[in-house]
Amino acid sequence: MRKVLAAIAASLPACTAIAQTTYVQAGKLVDVEAGRVLAGQCITIDGERIKAVGKCGKPPRGATIVDWRRYTVLPGLIDLHTHLADVGQGADIAEPINTGPAETGFIGAKNARDTLMAGFTTVRDVGTFRVFADVKLRDAIAKGLIPGPRMFVAGTYITIPGGGGEINGLPPGTVPPEMRFGVVTTPAEAAAKAEALFAGGADFLKLIATGAVLAIGTEPGQPELTEEQMRAAVAVASAHGSYATAHAHGAEGIKAAIRAGVRSIEHASLIDDEGLAMAKAAGVWLVMDVFNGDYIEDVGTKEGWPAEYLRKNRETTDIQREGFSKAVKLGVKIGFGTDSGVYPHGINARQFGYMVKYGMTPIQAIQSATVEAARVLGRDGDVGAIAPGRFADIIAVAGDPSRDVGTLKDVRGVMKAGKTVK
Known part of the structure; x- marks a missing residue:
């Protein structure tokens, strides 16, 4: 029994480790599910996944701050x-x-x-x-x-x-x-x-x-x-x-x-x-x-x-x-x-301009590469939108892609599963 208890105790730090909290400050945020662009939004991330999305406030204590207030953010x-x-x-x-x-x-x-x-x-x-x-x-x-x-x-x-x-x-x-x-x-x-x-x-x-x-x-x-x-x-x-x-x-x-x-x-x-x-x-x-x-x-x-x-x-x-x-x-x-x-x-991303040229609105083109693509994969609970429970896959671009999809050809920031890679 002592050996069992010791083994359980040894495993507790790994099991109870607190996920790293990241707080992303967005200038604008593309809500691909609703097809709209929101201002003043912040994203709270626990580990690999999004915990909350809403109006910016005081960052969680100890959180890593990602300042993308100059950019429009949207799902990876x-x-x-x-x-x-x-x-x-x-x-x-x-x-x-x-x-x-x-x-x-x-x-x-x-x-x-x-x-x-x-x-x-x-x-x-x-x-x-x-x-x-x-x-x-x-x-x-x-x-x-x-x-x-x-x-x-x-x-x-x-x-x-x-x-x-x-x-x-x-x-x-x-x-x-x-x-x-x-x-x-x-x-x-x-x-x-x-x-x-x-x-x-x-x-x-x-x-x-x-x-x-x-x-x-x-x-x-x-x-x-x-x-x-x-x-x-x-x-x-x-x-x-x-x-x-x-x-x-x-x-x-x-x-x-x-x-x-x-x-x-x-x-x-x-x-x-x-x-x-x-x-x-x-x-x-x-x-x-x-x-x-x-x-x-x-x-x-x-x-x-x-x-x-x-x-x-x-x-x-x-x-x-x-x-x-x-x-x-x-x-x-x-x-x-x-x-x-x-x-x-x-x-x-050069294709987005062609999709708009041949009939889509910019939002529809963006949705085809986010929420719609996630549905094709059968993984719309994991990817395709900036929403609680999804992987924290987020990108940042200058300008507003809902007006000009050409901005998607120049991605300034990339986060995958809560880790900033660019």
């Missing part, structure tokens, strides 16, 4: 479509296999830091060629080994042979098995690979429903995974308390993915009116990367990216933006996602 931003754990897009289609795991890991660490410093404190990483590289990056960040956003990861792509989730255009046998982990041909295989991905640490599934712009030999409008294959994977995700998202450019692939039960559609470049109506009725989010078409055209042309990439980008960019405008007018749910990795990580 969320990008639902990133590729942190891989090499960036370029002219060399063999670069992913010619870059070894260690070097790719260092690249991922830099990408993660650049993303966090840009004010994106949470991301959904929607696929890497080398299976589970994203899991390792996520875990390294969570352990505090490297700085980066909170990550939710897919493990790799579930795709058909030679599909939009493959490295194509190389001699047979060139691509190693670890980069073809998610290749399937039947619903049973889709279910088995989905189980294997969750067993390896994936948080959700990424299904390649159509061809891709940036994949040799595939066409964006062409369906790839069948509805039955996607439905089998979705059932596995549901059994694990998770969900699937679908890469889908073409109209028929989009509709098949919605019928199969995915939570969100990535790109949605060629979505038609029926697909928009289906997405709205089913409560499916569209995550449309309406910025990077211009980046691909500009930089891809200068750097000599494959002509096939450039042709497909030109065929989808304008029509995607038209579909985005229709989706906004119809009230379809939209989450913020940029396809970072196609462009350099850290300039994610």
